[in-house]
Structures are given as C-alpha cells and as structure tokens.
Amino acid sequence: MSTVLEVKDLGINFGGLRAVDDFNLEIEENQLYGLIGPNGAGKTTIFNLLTGVYVPTDGVIKLNGVKLNRKVPSAIAKLGIARTFQNIRLFSDLSVIENVKIGMHNQVRYSLFQGILRTPAFHHDEDFIEKESMKLLEVFKLHSYAHIKASNLPYGKQRELEIARALATNPKLLLLDEPAAGMNPQETKELMETIKHVRDQFKISILLIEHDMKLVMGICEKITVLNYGTVLASGTPSEIQNNKQVIKAYLGE
C-alpha cells in the first residue's frame, strides 16, 4: 500500500493563536480515515489547510509525493483533493445535474473558442460530461431529481449531491466535513453504507470529520483525535476507544 496523503509537522498561526500545531497524518490508498475531536479542536482548519483555503505557517503537505503548500484551492482540487463543507455549499440556484457538471469542469479539455464555435470536440466532451454526470447521480439515486433546482432537494439529498459533485472532480482523496450532521439515525446508517460503497467503487481514500461516534467507529479503519490543535492519539477504532487521554478530553476527569 502506498501513501496518498502525507502531512508533516503542519502548523498555522492566526495572529497570536496557534490553531494547529505539529499535526502529522498519513493516509494510504483506499483507506477510510476518521478525524475526530471536541468542538474547536481545529478539524475544519485542517481541511482548509489541506485544500489550500489557508496557507500553513509551517509544515509540509504532500499528495502522492507532490507538495501542495502555497497552491490555490482550484489547483489542489485539480491535483486530486475534493471536499464537502460542514454547512452545505451547493450551487443552489442551478439544477442538480448542473452542480455535478461544474464538478466535471476539468475532466474535459475543449477550449473557450471550441466552445463558442460548437466544434465536434465540444459535442464530444459535453456528451461525455452528460453521461458521466448521470452515472454519478445514479450512484446516489439522485438521477430522478436531475433537473430540479438543487435548493429544492431534501436536506439529506443535498448532502449526497455535494459528495457527488466532489466525486465529479475525479479525486484521489475525498474530504468529508461532518457528512452526517443533521441526519437521523436511519439516514446516518444509509450514509455509512454510501460512504463505504463510494470508497470501493471509486477506489479513493476518504478522510472524514464526524461527531457521530457510531459512524466513525463503524467505518473508519484508522482514526486521529485532535485536541487544541494537536494530535492527542492515532490508531485503530478499538485503540482510540481505550485511550485514556481521549476519554479524558471527551468526558472530563
């Protein structure tokens, strides 16, 4: 197994606040990895560092050996890291399929002028986008909603559409920021299945932030616990569950 994502001694300062310090992470191919921690531990900050929204103060981030530091978010997305957001960010005025099509932007190569002049390359590529987008929607059983406005989807479906859009960029690593937030136990269970299925079908690694312990312990192969911006513990779910420091951080003494 080769390493997909390698993070070494990552840190960021916001003014005088050290939000993330000495953070290390290694994700292997096809791995389902969990990132947990109490509120304000810096989990989303780490996502923002990995995707280029924030520029790290120190440390190195490497995706398949390519350094990502100082790259803009769109360049990092092109290299193969896709993400979803804690508070869903869809293109809400556009149709469901348009959302996915925008995700597929970099999968085809036709130029601006080929697009305006409607050359064969345009038709070929657009047909490809249409077919692939439909296939992606079918994975999430969203194909019957393809032409309705994204904002009209029920909440759970919106979360799934966001994952579909992220997958449309053809990522090597998918970051999910609290995918089960606001879902009931039944929906969460279905989501667990979907996440596993996505990992197997698309052969990608997944890093997820989640507060729902049932979900994290149920599907993640490895977990890192974050507290006050530093790594508290890393290991398999059973190791984490029996770690004294983790219990202390979550439950108090």
Place this chain on the structure above:
Amino acid sequence: MKKLKENKKLLILATLLGIIGVFAIITVLTQQGIINRYYSGILLSTCINIILVVSLNLTTGFLGQLTLGHAGFMAVGAYASAYCTKVVFASLPAIVSFPLALLVGGLLALVFGVIIGVPTLRLRGDYLAIITLAFGEVIRTILLNLSFVGGAKGYSGIPRYSNFMWAYFLAVATVIIIVMLIKSRHGRAIISVREDEIAAEASGINTSYYKILAFIFAAFFAGVAGGLYAHYMGIIEPKAFTFNKSIEILVMVVLGGMGNIKGAIVSAIVLTILPELLRSVSSYRTMIYALVLIIMMLAKNSPAFKEIIRKIKNKIIKKEAQE
C-alpha cells in the same frame, strides 16, 4: 434522444430564419419609406443597447459582480474606433476600415478591462463596483482633456459608417456568442462563481481566471457598441459617457432579469423605445419613465402577474397541441 436532437436542429433553423426574416422585413420597410430616418435611428440605437445590455449581463447577471463603469468601456471603444477610421485607416475603403476600427475599439476596451480587472477581481465584495465607477469617471475626464480627440468640444467628423445592417448583425453575433459561452463548460464555471465562489474553487474552478474572462468579454462588446455609436452619431462628446449612461444600461439589465438573455433583449428594446415615445410629453418624460420603470419592476415580481403570464403560455401551448 434522437428526436430531441432533431428538435434542436429545427429550433436552430427556425431561429436563423427568424433572424434573417426580421432583417428582411425591416430592410424592405425602410426601402418603401415606411420606416423613416428617425425610426431607423431608434432601431440602430436599440441594437447598440442590446449589445451593451447583453454584455453587461455577462458580468452582472452571470458572473454576479456589480460593475458601474460600462459606459467607460463604451467610451474607450467609441474614441478608439473613431480615431482609427479618421486617422489610422483613413486610406482604406469603408468596408475594410470600419470592421477593423470596431475590432480595435473592442480590443482596446478589453485591454482596459484587463488592467482594471486583474487587480480588483481578485478581491471579494463590492470593490469592483467602486473601481469601475471610478474608471468610468476617469476615462471621461481624460477624454475631456485630450485635445487630439477634440477634448470638451467633442470629436467630430467621424465618418457615418454605422447603419442598421451593421448594428443588427453585430447585436445578433453578440447574443449568439454570449449564449454559446454561457452554455459551455466555461459558462458553467462563470455561473458557479456567482453561486458560491468557495465551492467553485473546491470544484477545481480557477475563479480569478473566469472572473477576468467574463469581465473582459463584456468590456470587449461594450467597446464594439461604442464604435457603432460613434460612427452613427458622427460626433462624440465625453459627456455622452457619464455615470448616468452606465446606470441606464444597468437598469435595463436589472429589468430584464439578472442572468436572463431574452429578458435583457426585451428590456433593451422597451427601454430604448419608451423615452422616444414619451417625447411628445417632454416635460413629464423623466417622471413617466421612472413611474413605468417602477411599475414594471413591481409587476415583474408580483405573483398575480406571473400567473397571467403562465396562463397565456398555457393557452399558446394548448393551441399548438390542438393543431
């Protein structure tokens, strides 16, 4: 699927026939003398306004960035193309020099678009509105003080090459190019910036690039429209390109609906013809214009009005079905 494609081809054919049909009718009417010089002037201004409105719609409606200096780009195009036909390409025949001049006008406006767009479009928020507002005024003031293009006296003696044919087909070309752009992956990228910039970036879209792209496209077409205007008027003055002109175009965009090309065309036609109709009651003109605007905006967004439109649409569809 196959039927869908055939339908599409039919639609394209019908649109092309419509475009040529309208042109043929207007040409015949002009030759018969039914459309006099005054009316054909209004038609020409309408076409110029369509170019301006549809291009501004690209930045304001589709990209979602408020720009208040469209008249500035128009001024750049107008003066540059006028200078070209009068001085640079003066020895060439009109059929060559005029399109070349329009192209130069458009390209110079595009260059100004790059100069303003590159630093400001990287920022978020309302900076662009303020900078473009300033740009429009700066351009006007510079032109006011440039003696080789007439300064405050205005730049006169511009050959009157613009005619309805040029304006009409350039307006058609502008609309087609912008529609084609919007309905491609690049257009989707432009719209995604309006919808959610952060999500667009995360989807691999270089938002800075697409912001500048949409912005300079709009600037280019505004420049071409300016060139048409200059060669229609024969004399241009800096005061024709004030902040008011920019607002006038913006009002047309807003009335037509942000990001709605058909609406933009209709509102450009209505709001060009309306002030002319109101000439007979000249002292109340601006008042009535304002009132009509307010009423139209209210009506456009009222549920009752939408219901009426829907009913009319249904009737038309039913009739077609019966046939």
